[in-house]
Amino acid sequence: MQQFLNVTLGGLAQGAIYAAFALALVLIWRATRIINFAQGAMAMFTTYLALVLIESGQSYWTGFAVALAGGLVLGALVERVVMRPVEGGPELNAVIVTLGLFVALQALAAILFGATFQSFPAPFGLRGFTVGGTTIAFTPFSVFVIGSVVVVMLGLVALFRFTDLGLRMRASAFSQEVARLLGVRVGRMLTLGWAFAAVVGSLAGLLIAGGNLVHPAYMDAVIVYGFVAAVLGGLESPAGAVAGGLIIGLALSYVSGYLGSELVTLAALAILVAVLLVRPHGLFSRVAERRV
Amino acid sequence: MAEAELEVRALTARYGAVTALDTVSLRARPGEITAVLGANGAGKTTLLRAVSGLVRGSDGSVLLGGRELAGAPAERIARAGVAHVPEGRGVITELTVEENLRLGELLGTTRRKRRRVHRLDGVYEMFPALGQRRRREANSLSGGERQMLVIGRALLSEPEVLLLDEPSLGLAPRVVAQIFTLIRELVDREGLTVLLVEQNARSALSIADTGFVLNLGRVVANDSAAALAADAELRHSYLGF
Ligand SMILES: Nc1ncnc2c1ncn2[C@@H]1O[C@H](COP(=O)(O)OP(=O)(O)OP(=O)(O)O)[C@@H](O)[C@H]1O
Ligand SMILES: [Mg+2]
Numbered sequence: 001m002q003q004f005l006n007v008t009l010g011g012l013a014q015g016a017i018y019a020a021f022a023l024a025l026v027l028i029w030r031a032t033r034i035i036n037f038a039q040g041a042m043a044m045f046t047t048y049l050a051l052v053l054i055e056s057g058q059s060y061w062t063g064f065a066v067a068l069a070g071g072l073v074l075g076a077l078v079e080r081v082v083m084r085p086v087e088g089g090p091e092l093n094a095v096i097v098t099l100g101l102f103v104a105l106q107a108l109a110a111i112l113f114g115a116t117f118q119s120f121p122a123p124f125g126l127r128g129f130t131v132g133g134t135t136i137a138f139t140p141f142s143v144f145v146i147g148s149v150v151v152v153m154l155g156l157v158a159l160f161r162f163t164d165l166g167l168r169m170r171a172s173a174f175s176q177e178v179a180r181l182l183g184v185r186v187g188r189m190l191t192l193g194w195a196f197a198a199v200v201g202s203l204a205g206l207l208i209a210g211g212n213l214v215h216p217a218y219m220d221a222v223i224v225y226g227f228v229a230a231v232l233g234g235l236e237s238p239a240g241a242v243a244g245g246l247i248i249g250l251a252l253s254y255v256s257g258y259l260g261s262e263l264v265t266l267a268a269l270a271i272l273v274a275v276l277l278v279r280p281h282g283l284f285s286r287v288a289e290r291r292v
Numbered sequence: 293m294a295e296a297e298l299e300v301r302a303l304t305a306r307y308g309a310v311t312a313l314d315t316v317s318l319r320a321r322p323g324e325i326t327a328v329l330g331a332n333g334a335g336k337t338t339l340l341r342a343v344s345g346l347v348r349g350s351d352g353s354v355l356l357g358g359r360e361l362a363g364a365p366a367e368r369i370a371r372a373g374v375a376h377v378p379e380g381r382g383v384i385t386e387l388t389v390e391e392n393l394r395l396g397e398l399l400g401t402t403r404r405k406r407r408r409v410h411r412l413d414g415v416y417e418m419f420p421a422l423g424q425r426r427r428r429e430a431n432s433l434s435g436g437e438r439q440m441l442v443i444g445r446a447l448l449s450e451p452e453v454l455l456l457d458e459p460s461l462g463l464a465p466r467v468v469a470q471i472f473t474l475i476r477e478l479v480d481r482e483g484l485t486v487l488l489v490e491q492n493a494r495s496a497l498s499i500a501d502t503g504f505v506l507n508l509g510r511v512v513a514n515d516s517a518a519a520l521a522a523d524a525e526l527r528h529s530y531l532g533f
Contacts, residue, residue, distance in 0.1 A: 164398055171384055171395055178382045181344060182449065183370035183399040 006137035007257035013142040015249020021226030022241035024201035040219030041105035043205025075198025122211035234282025296357035296452035303352035330506035344376035375451035385431040396448035415444035493531035
């Protein structure tokens with residue numbers, strides 16, 4: 001029972017991070033039909049920005065804020081400079097460009113920040129809370145992880161549901177042509193979409209890094225888990241991405257807790273294949289949702 | 293009040309080797325409905341898409357109240373006051389009815405800071421069916437309701453020019469008659485400039501003031517609506533009634 005609780009709580013905290021990462025993928029997929037394979041590398045890069053600041057004596061929070069702002073700028077830049085020329089072209093071109101960006105950012109990070117493991121601080125304690133005399137696998141930092149992911153998600157919901165900007169962004173994502181005819185500056189909305197997605201991705205990068213070691217490839221596994229979560233959620237739906245993230249977090253935590261941590265990656269792959277075979281439109285898709 | 297003439301001069305558009313529009317010139321006056329008729333593939337949709345900036349790289353000139361629009365991106369042309377209701381209607385089905393209308397309203401607000409003619413409530417009054425479904429996904433609307441939605445949305449954008457691409461497509465004759473009557477009323481009341489593309493030449497000419505007939509991307513006839521409707525030869529060759 002004790003172990004089950006620990007494994008579940010640990011899975012939820014991890015799942016929240018995968019959810020954030022999957023959400024970043026979904027935001028971009030919805031708007032541009034591109035899977036941003038560079039999402040993890042972008043998050044890694046901005047997390048290193050935070051680390052550089054923190055090591056130079058700035059507070060964790062300064063680093064945190066700069067990393068998120070850096071994500072905003074990096075996302076916008078990537079869309080404007082790198083993706084814009086291939087948007088609307090053959091899908092494979094965009095995929096290859098994001099893969100190229102992924103490799104380039106990792107190489108650049110290795111040059112700028114070094115290819116070694118460096119420890120990244122956490123702003124809150126990493127020792128589990130004590131409940132009834134036993135220590136559980138839920139730490140003050142886990143609370144921060146879940147809390148910050150929830151805040152970001154509520155922020156995105158508010159943006160998309162209740163603001164004019166959010167409405168314009170959704171219109172651009174669903175139908176670029178109609179949005180244009182309604183005077184929406186679609187190019188600008190796509191740039192903003194990438195920027196917001198990169199902020200969410202950067203958050204995931206910071207949260208994964210907290211209390212852990214970072215190196216230029218530390219996000220690689222998260223890309224896989226985040227992608228599985230996004231597919232699980234159907235790739236279209238932000239809510240699905242969040243649910244998918246939590247499910248993956250829990251599932252992998254159970255696998256790791258009961259079967260052995262070496263099986264985690266394999267399990268993620270098995271889940272992905274199973275979903276693609278059984279419910280290719282995700283666990284939550286309504287049947288025949290997209291009739292054309 | 294909307295008082296802008298739309299003038300198209302020697303507009304030419306190609307899709308690869310296909311010339312879909314060949315030096316088309318036409319004029320649509322405020323307070324009038326100008327019908328654009330012709331068989332399938334005549335170039336009617338391409339004409340509207342070239343005017344509204346969806347077809348890029350066309351040659352020629354598109355003037356709105358004397359201002360050159362050719363070459364501008366679609367969003368700028370929309371902001372200049374051209375509302376294009378595309379073929380197949382252009383409802384964003386993933387958004388709710390009200391969100392679709394809000395998009396028109398947002399454009400209207402950026403276009404006219406102070407004086408607005410159309411309001412959301414007015415559109416719901418005009419089309420009660422939409423009011424009842426305002427929170428539903430537009431996906432759930434019938435064909436006629438979708439047509440109402442896009443016309444309402446276009447009106448909320450406070451346009452000078454309304455480009456309608458086959459608004460009668462797939463609608464029951466009674467609904468078509470309703471929508472055509474409504475368009476006529478709007479034009480008379482507000483002095484809108486309307487370019488009405490139709491397969492259904494007989495009904496279009498019954499509400500239009502003037503008309504152009506396209507064939508293989510060229511203007512083959514241009515006259516008052518009554519004269520076009522009375523021309524048996526033309527009706528037989530190009531209009532199918
Ligand atoms: N995207 C496209 N790519 C290539 N050719 C096209 C494209 N769209 C239209 N055409 C061609 O251009 C010509 C004019 O087409 P257009 O759609 O403007 O005709 P239309 O008068 O609107 O016809 P309909 O009454 O069937 O809607 C046709 O020969 C058509 O095949
Ligand atoms: Mg057409």
